[in-house]
Amino acid sequence: MDLRGEEMPSPEPNGEELQEVRGWLLEAESVLVLTGAGISAESGVPTFRGGGVEPGLWDRYRPEELATPEAFARDPELVWGWYSWRRTLVGDCRPNPAHEALARFAAGRRGVHLVTQNVDHLHEEAARNLGSSLLPLHLHGSLFRDRCSGCGKEWDVQPKGPHGTMPLPRCESCHSLLRPGVVWFGEMLDAGELDVAARLAQQAALTLVVGTSGLVYPAAGLPRVTLEAGGRVVEVNLEPTPLTPQAHRVFLGSAARLLPLLLDG
Ligand code: BJW
Numbered sequence: 603m604d605l606r607g608e609e610m611p612s613p614e615p616n617g618e619e620l621q622e623v624r625g626w627l628l629e630a631e632s633v634l635v636l637t638g639a640g641i642s643a644e645s646g647v648p649t650f651r652g653g654g655v656e657p658g659l660w661d662r663y664r665p666e667e668l669a670t671p672e673a674f675a676r677d678p679e680l681v682w683g684w685y686s687w688r689r690t691l692v693g694d695c696r697p698n699p700a701h702e703a704l705a706r707f708a709a710g711r712r713g714v715h716l717v718t719q720n721v722d723h724l725h726e727e728a729a730r731n732l733g734s735s736l737l738p739l740h741l742h743g744s745l746f747r748d749r750c751s752g753c754g755k756e757w758d759v760q761p762k763g764p765h766g767t768m769p770l771p772r773c774e775s776c777h778s779l780l781r782p783g784v785v786w787f788g789e790m791l792d793a794g795e796l797d798v799a800a801r802l803a804q805q806a807a808l809t810l811v812v813g814t815s816g817l818v819y820p821a822a823g824l825p826r827v828t829l830e831a832g833g834r835v836v837e838v839n840l841e842p843t844p845l846t847p848q849a850h851r852v853f854l855g856s857a858a859r860l861l862p863l864l865l866d867g
């Protein structure tokens with residue numbers, strides 16, 4: 603069933619808890635929002651580990667065959683084929699009410715920061731559409747950038763790139779193979795960006811964690827940085843995660859339904 607663009611059913615959130623969290627958000631000088639694949643699920647972007655409207659990407663593909671530098675070294679054509687398919691699929695997706703609620707929320711106030719693990723550009727598109735300045739820090743890179751595997755130069759690319767077909771794309775400067783500008787398992791995240799994210803988590807009076815399984819580090823450790831610094835953590839997810847027992851409030855349900863209730867209310 604194609605549920606793209608539609609909201610998924612979710613239980614009625616507790617009204618008192620919603621009010622309470624709205625109060626926390628109002629009084630917080632600094633708010634960090636950490637998002638994962640679940641926030642884009644209702645736009646039609648497949649999640650990695652399921653739990654969304656579609657099966658997870660890892661239900662159909664093995665990560666070690668596709669999202670590691672070793673996989674790329676072994677079979678660059680296979681890896682490019684997968685990323686090319688995702689570029690086309692994600693390029694056709696549009697922001698959903700969860701991206702839009704975040705963009706609106708930030709447009710009306712200072713001190714809201716967004717860190718995403720997502721490689722799509724749906725947060726940017728929502729901000730552009732709504733005149734908001736809420737631009738995300740992309741911890742795991744971008745689906746719409748190419749990087750040279752030799753000299754490291756990067757380029758923006760069109761959503762429907764021609765890669766995945768022979769001959770594979772090569773750098774104009776050093777002729778090494780190009781690769782997607784994302785962070786694979788076993789690769790370091792950009793140290794400067796990770797520092798910024800950790801500082802935002804440390805300073806946040808409240809970190810709102812939306813649609814992430816909380817399994818992939820170091821991103822999964824950011825909410826705990828907030829907790830250790832004495833801040834609050836609020837989670838929105840279809841199902842419980844390893845973070846759930848530590849969060850101050852948890853709203854189980856669809857992000858596209860819950861974020862407008864929480865942030866516009
Ligand atoms: C909804 C919803 C709806 C659905 N509404 N909710 C410490 C401990 C253990 C291991 C490690 C560690 N530190 C580092 C590691 C190794 C590794 C790691 O974390 N492994 C674990 C999996 C065990 N980390 C790394 O390798 C990282 N690098 C690193 O740490 O370098 C230093 C180092 C190297 C080597 C050894 C040790 C240290 C790099 C991680 C890079 C992750 N890359 C990917 C692919 C990006 C490119 C691409 O897109 O192809 O990033 S993997 C994939 O997972 C992607 C995502 O950003 C990331 C997180 O996934 P996310 O967003 O949480 O999605 P899902 O699908 O998992 O969950 C969706 C959630 O949404 C679910 O909870 C649903 O319920 C929910 N949901 N619909 C609300 N409508």
Ligand code: ZN
Pocket residue numbers: 750751752753754755773774775776777778
């Ligand atoms: Zn190069």
